[in-house]
Amino acid sequence: MTANANTHQSGDALLLLKDVVSGYGKMTILNGTTAAIRRGAITTVIGPNGAGKSTMFKTIFGLLPVRTGTITMDGKEITNSSPRQMLDMGAVFIPQGRNIFAELTVKHNLELGGVALSDQSGLGDRIEDMFTRFPILREKANAQAGTLSGGQQKLLEVARGLLLNPKLMLVDEPSIGLSPLMVQEVFSILIDLAKKGVTILLIEQNAKQALQMSDYGLVLEQGQARIEDTAKNILNDARVAQLFLGGGMAPAAAAAPAH
Amino acid sequence: MADFLQLLIAGIATGAIYALAAIGFTLLWQTSQTINFAQGEFVMLPAFFALAAMKWGGAPFWLACLVAVAMSLLILGVAFKGLIVDPLIKHGAMPLVISTIGLSIFLKDGVKDAYSAEAQPFPAIFPDRLIEILGVKVSLAQIGVLIIAFGVIFVLQWFLGGTRIGRQMQATAQNPTVARILGVPVERMILYTFLINAALAAMASLLISPIYLAKFSSGETLGMAAFVAAIVGGFNQVRGAIAGGIIVGVLDNMAAVYVSTAYRQAVPLVLLVLIILFRPQGLLGRKEERAV
Numbered sequence: 001m002t003a004n005a006n007t008h009q010s011g012d013a014l015l016l017l018k019d020v021v022s023g024y025g026k027m028t029i030l031n032g033t034t035a036a037i038r039r040g041a042i043t044t045v046i047g048p049n050g051a052g053k054s055t056m057f058k059t060i061f062g063l064l065p066v067r068t069g070t071i072t073m074d075g076k077e078i079t080n081s082s083p084r085q086m087l088d089m090g091a092v093f094i095p096q097g098r099n100i101f102a103e104l105t106v107k108h109n110l111e112l113g114g115v116a117l118s119d120q121s122g123l124g125d126r127i128e129d130m131f132t133r134f135p136i137l138r139e140k141a142n143a144q145a146g147t148l149s150g151g152q153q154k155l156l157e158v159a160r161g162l163l164l165n166p167k168l169m170l171v172d173e174p175s176i177g178l179s180p181l182m183v184q185e186v187f188s189i190l191i192d193l194a195k196k197g198v199t200i201l202l203i204e205q206n207a208k209q210a211l212q213m214s215d216y217g218l219v220l221e222q223g224q225a226r227i228e229d230t231a232k233n234i235l236n237d238a239r240v241a242q243l244f245l246g247g248g249m250a251p252a253a254a255a256a257p258a259h
Numbered sequence: 260m261a262d263f264l265q266l267l268i269a270g271i272a273t274g275a276i277y278a279l280a281a282i283g284f285t286l287l288w289q290t291s292q293t294i295n296f297a298q299g300e301f302v303m304l305p306a307f308f309a310l311a312a313m314k315w316g317g318a319p320f321w322l323a324c325l326v327a328v329a330m331s332l333l334i335l336g337v338a339f340k341g342l343i344v345d346p347l348i349k350h351g352a353m354p355l356v357i358s359t360i361g362l363s364i365f366l367k368d369g370v371k372d373a374y375s376a377e378a379q380p381f382p383a384i385f386p387d388r389l390i391e392i393l394g395v396k397v398s399l400a401q402i403g404v405l406i407i408a409f410g411v412i413f414v415l416q417w418f419l420g421g422t423r424i425g426r427q428m429q430a431t432a433q434n435p436t437v438a439r440i441l442g443v444p445v446e447r448m449i450l451y452t453f454l455i456n457a458a459l460a461a462m463a464s465l466l467i468s469p470i471y472l473a474k475f476s477s478g479e480t481l482g483m484a485a486f487v488a489a490i491v492g493g494f495n496q497v498r499g500a501i502a503g504g505i506i507v508g509v510l511d512n513m514a515a516v517y518v519s520t521a522y523r524q525a526v527p528l529v530l531l532v533l534i535i536l537f538r539p540q541g542l543l544g545r546k547e548e549r550a551v
Contacts, residue, residue: 061440087442099437101430108426115427116442160441 014039014168014199015060017225020069022059029055031223032069037168038216042190042200044231046207046240047220053203054096056220057170060201061086061093073168087116090167096176096203100153100160102146106137109145113160123163130159151182158189168199175206187213211235264395266512272401273470274508275408279463280485281492281500282415283456289432289495290452293344294356297363298460299482305331305464306381306473307370320382328461336457340450363478370475378477383469404466411462412501415455419497428452480524484511487527491534493544502543506530 013036023029029052037043045053058064060071062082070079073089081089100109110130114123131138134155140148145156154174161169171190175183183206191213194200204210211217217234219227227234234240280302287293295301309327312318318326343362347355385403389396419425430438431448439445463481464473471477484507492503507527514526534541 063436063439083439084442084444093440095437095440099434099440101433101437103433104426104429111423112426112430112438112441112443 012039013037014074015201016070016072017056017060018070018072020056020059020071021067022055022064023067023223024055024064028067029223030059033220033223033225035218035225035228037199037201037218039199040194040197041215042194042202042213042231043216043218044202044204044207044210044214045218045220046204046211046234047226051220052223053220054172055223057093057095057172057201057203061091061170063093084116087164088118090164091170092161092164092166092168093170094157094161094172094174096172098150098153099157100145100148102144104145105142106145106148106156107141109156110137110160110163113163116164126163126165130163133162134159151178151185154178154182154186155189158186162193166198168201169193170201172203173205174202175204183209208235261395262516265397266516267509268395268397268405269401270509270512271505272404272408272508273467273512274488274505275405275412276463276467276504277481277484277488277508278501278504279408279411279459279466280481281488281504282412282497283459284485284489285492285494285497285500286432286452287456288489290428290435290449291340291344291348292352292355293348294352294359295456296356296359296482296486297366297478298485299478299480300363300366301331301335301457301460301478302463302467302481302485303473303475303478304335304366304370305461306379306468307374307475309465310379310381310473311374324384324465327465328458331457331461331464332454334457335460336454337450339457340453344453363482367475367478374475376475378472378474381468381473384465387469400469404470407462407466411459415459416497424448424451483524484508484527487531490531491541493541495545496541496543499541499543503541506542 015037017033017035020030020033021028031052033052033056045056047053055064059066062080062085066079070077072078073091076089078086078089083093086093101112104112107127110127111123114120114126117123117126131141136152137156137159140152145153148156158174174186174190178186187210190200190202194215202210202214211231211234214231217227217229217231218225219234219240227237227240229237280298283301284295284298287295305327308330309320309323312323312326313320316323316326343358344355347358383400384407385400387398387400389398419429427438427443428448428451430441430443431445435445438448467481485504488503488507489500490503491506492499492501507530510526510530511523515523518526
C-alpha cells in the first residue's frame with residue numbers, strides 16, 4: 001500500500017471500467033459501462049433485472065470476455081485477465097447462489113480458497129485464522145459442507161474468499177435465501193472488511209438495505225452506468241425510485257401509448 | 260455352499276474389474292460431461308497394445324504391460340481428450356455421444372483388421388493355480404485380480420479424497436465454475452481425469468484379458484457391464500461405481516451357473532431396467548439437477 005492514498009478523492013479508484021462491452025454469445029449485456037470503484041469502500045450496484053449487474057462482475061473477474069473497452073485495477077490494465085490472474089491481483093469473487101463444494105468437508109472447502117496462494121506454507125495458519133474468526137466453521141470443520149445451513153454456507157464462502165486476504169471483493173447477492181438475522185451478520189462482516197481497507201463491490205436484491213450500509217452506489221441500466229454517487233444521494237434520488245418502480249430513465253415519451 | 264462361495268469370489272473378482280471401467284466412466288462424466296460409449300473398447304484395446312508389443316516389438320510380457328499403459332495414457336487419455344472431446348464438447352453432449360459410438364466402432368474394426376479377428380490368449384500376471392482356503396477352492400489368479408483391482412481403487416480413493424490435487428479434481432467435478440473462480444487449474448484437472456480413466460482402462464484390460472481372452476469385440480460386453488455398473492451404483496459417485504461393478508460381476512457369474520449361460524448377458528440389463536424404474540439416481544447416487 002502506498003502512503004499517499006487519498007481516500008476522499010474521486011480519483012482514488014481501485015477499479016476502473018472504461019466503455020466496457022461484453023455479454024453472452026450474440027447478446028450484448030454490458031453496453032459501454034464506465035465506472036470507478038473507490039478503494040476501501042462498499043459500493044453497491046443496483047439496477048433492474050437484466051441491467052447487467054452480474055454480467056459486470058463476471059466480466060471483471062474474467063469469466064466473460066471483454067469485447068471492447070478496458071478494465072484497470074490498481075493502475076494496471078487487467079482487461080481479459082483470467083480468474084487466476086485476478087486472484088493474483090488480490091481480487092476475489094463470491095458469486096450468486098450456493099457455491100460451496102457440498103461433498104467436501106468445511107475444512108477442505110476453506111483449503112480450496114487457498115489454491116491461488118503463492119506461499120502454500122501459510123495455508124494452515126490462514127485456515128486457523130478463519131476458524132478463529134468464524135467459530136461455527138471450526139465446530140463443523142469435518143462435516144460435509146452440504147450439511148451446513150444456508151447462512152453457514154454463505155459464511156463459509158465469505159471465509160473462503162477472505163483466505164487470500166483480498167484487496168477487492170466482488171459479492172453478488174449474498175443475502176439471497178438467508179434469514180434476516182443472517183443477512184445482518186453477512187452485512188456486518190462486509191462493513192468490517194471495508195473498515196479494514198478492503199474494497200467491496202456488492203450486488204443486492206434488497207437495494208435499500210444494502211445502500212444504507214454502503215458508501216457509494218452505482219446505478220446500472222441497460223448495460224450502462226447511469227448514476228455514480230454516494231449511497232446517501234442515491235437513496236434520496238427520485239430517479240432511482242422511478243427506476244425501481246419499473247419505468248426506465250428514458251423520457252416518458254419513448255414509451256409511446258398503444259393507440 | 261463351497262460352490263456358491265467360489266462363485267462369489269470369482270464374481271467379486273470380475274466385478275472389481277468392471278468397477279475399474281465404471282469408475283473411469285463416472286469420472287469422465289463428472290468432470291467433463293463426457294458419456295463415453297467407447298469405454299468397453301477402451302478396456303479391450305490396451306491388451307492389444309501389449310500383444311502387439313510382444314508380437315512385433317519382441318518385448319517381454321512385463322515390458323509389454325508398461326507399453327500398454329503408456330500407449331493407453333497417450334491415446335485413450337491425451338489424444339481422446341484433445342482430438343475428440345475438446346473440439347466437440349462445445350456443441351453439447353449429444354454430438355460427443357455419437358462420436359464416442361463412432362469411436363467404439365472404429366477401435367473395434369481397427370483391432371480386427373490390424374491384429375486379428377480371433378480371440379487371443381493373453382498371458383496371466385498370476386499363475387492359475389488353485390489353492391484351498393477353509394475348504395473353498397480359489398484360484399491364485401482371482402486373488403491376484405482382487406488384490407490389484409481393490410488396491411487400485413483404494414489408491415484412487417485416497418488420491419481423490421486425501422490429496423490436495425485430488426480434492427481440486429473433486430471440486431472441478433462438483434462445480435467447475437466455482438473451482439475456476441478459486442483459481443483451480445480446471446483444464447489440467449480435466450486432463451488428469453482423462454489420464455486416470457485411461458490408466459484404469461489399461462489396468463482392467465490387463466486383468467480381464469487372461470480370463471476372457473483378448474478379442475476385438477469383447478468391448479461390447481465390457482462396455483455394457485461398465486455402463487450398467489455406473490448406472491446401478493449412481494452415475495455421479497465413485498463409490499457407486501465400485502458397488503455397481505461388484506453387483507454386476509457377482510450377478511453375472513451367478514446367473515451363468517444358476518440360470519443359464521445363455522441368459523448371462525441379459526442379467527445386467529434386467530438389473531438396469533429395475534434400477535431405472537425404481538431408483539433412477541442409482542443405489543448410492545444423489546439426484547442431479549441441471550439448469551436448462
